[in-house]
Amino acid sequence: MTTETTETLEPTEANTQETYEVDGDNLLNKVKEIVREGNVRRLIIKNEEGKKLIEIPLTVGVVGAVLLPVWAAIGVIAAIVTSASIEVERNDDDTQRNEE
Numbered sequence: 001m002t003t004e005t006t007e008t009l010e011p012t013e014a015n016t017q018e019t020y021e022v023d024g025d026n027l028l029n030k031v032k033e034i035v036r037e038g039n040v041r042r043l044i045i046k047n048e049e050g051k052k053l054i055e056i057p058l059t060v061g062v063v064g065a066v067l068l069p070v071w072a073a074i075g076v077i078a079a080i081v082t083s084a085s086i087e088v089e090r091n092d093d094d095t096q097r098n099e100e
Helices: 024-037 064-080 092-099
Strands: 003-008 015-023 040-046 052-057 083-091
Touching: 015 024, 024 040, 024 064, 024 083, 052 064
Parallel strands: none
Antiparallel strands: 003 015, 015 083, 040 052, 040 083
């Protein structure tokens, strides 16, 4: 189960926020997919009640071994929760630069 909503954070900034609802079994795979898409500034994983479980700031160039401890933490969260929401903050300025 994956659903998506998109909303703009602040009109003056070039950021968007997306929310995905996922089952615990699909949590890690969905986070990896989001990170691979790029232009992600921050990920926030929340439980069913909306309580923040982990907040992951991401910067340009963060890949590979640097993310191994993060994947492990998300794997533990996925084993504990039955469903979760992933809030993704993207920088639209980066998206426009990558498309040029």
